[in-house]
Amino acid sequence: MKKTIDLNISGIAFHLDEDAYAKLKKYLDEINKHFSNKKGHADIINDIENRIAELFQQKLSAKKQVISIEDVEEVIGIMGHPSDFDHDSEEEYQAPKTRSNKQRRLYRNPDDRLLGGVCSGLGGYFNIDTVWVRLAFFIAIWLGGVSVLVYLILWIIIPPARTVAEKLEMQGDPVTIANIEKSIREEVNEIKDKLEDLTEQAKQTFRKKT
Numbered sequence: 001m002k003k004t005i006d007l008n009i010s011g012i013a014f015h016l017d018e019d020a021y022a023k024l025k026k027y028l029d030e031i032n033k034h035f036s037n038k039k040g041h042a043d044i045i046n047d048i049e050n051r052i053a054e055l056f057q058q059k060l061s062a063k064k065q066v067i068s069i070e071d072v073e074e075v076i077g078i079m080g081h082p083s084d085f086d087h088d089s090e091e092e093y094q095a096p097k098t099r100s101n102k103q104r105r106l107y108r109n110p111d112d113r114l115l116g117g118v119c120s121g122l123g124g125y126f127n128i129d130t131v132w133v134r135l136a137f138f139i140a141i142w143l144g145g146v147s148v149l150v151y152l153i154l155w156i157i158i159p160p161a162r163t164v165a166e167k168l169e170m171q172g173d174p175v176t177i178a179n180i181e182k183s184i185r186e187e188v189n190e191i192k193d194k195l196e197d198l199t200e201q202a203k204q205t206f207r208k209k210t
Contacts, residue, residue, distance in 0.1 A: 004066055010046075010053040019069040024052075027076055031177065034082035040184035047164045047184075051079065051175045054165075080177045104172040107161035116155040124170050 002017040007024070016024065031048060035041050055075045056067055106125045108117035119137060123130035140147035161167045164183045165175045173179050 009056065010049045012053045012057070014053075014056055014067055015065055016067040016072075017069065020067050020072045023069050023072045023076075027072070027081075031082060035181070038181070040187070043164065044181055044184050047175075047180045048079065048177060050163060051165050051180075055079075078174075078176070082177060105166070105169040106158055107166055107170045108155070108158050109167075109170065110160045110162070111167075115151075117160060118151055118154045118158060121158060121161070121170065122154075 002019065004015045004017055005021040007014050007016055007021060028049075032045065035044050038044065052075055055078060056071065059067060059071045059074075104125050104127075107121050109120035109124060110117045112120040112130060114134070119133040120130040122128070123133045137147045137151060140150075159166075161170045164180050164187075168175050168179055168183060
């Protein structure tokens with residue numbers, strides 16, 4: 001009988017046999033080393049660990065309580081290795097544009113919202129332009145007002161897509177290391193662009209006053 005080791009991943013305790021633990025530790029060390037000097041390092045590692053924990057949970061059942069090395073190898077195959085898409089510089093890097101055939105998950109989209117992000121979430125889930133979903137709610141409100149209650153109920157029961165992994169699932173993209181890093185990089189660059197725009201606007205305002 002193999003020795004089992006307890007490991008906490010993303011706040012969830014798992015039991016791994018010693019071979020599985022050694023394989024996973026080597027993999028996580030590889031990931032941490034690769035992303036240690038990258039922008040958004042902490043967010044990337046957190047989303048990767050969240051996804052690994054989710055995949056491990058799918059492997060467990062009432063009859064199976066220990067993660068095996070085969071489970072770890074399958075999860076690594078899904079997530080990918082950093083070396084699979086290594087690059088010399090951020091400017092040259094482009095993550096693989098892959099899309100999963102699995103069904104998208106329904107979330108509210110906090111990045112594209114007028115109120116709670118319900119319409120944009122539904123639009124993403126059904127692959128419909130958000131404008132049409134919002135228009136449908138507006139027409140329903142104008143005709144009878146029932147959609148107000150429906151919207152509030154959906155706002156309560158549909159969770160928001162907060163993490164990068166959840167946003168990828170909302171779009172139907174596979175939650176892999178490549179896509180997580182790509183999304184984090186895009187968010188960092190978007191924030192950087194907004195700060196540069198605000199700085200330029202402040203400079204222009206200052207020049208006008210002087």
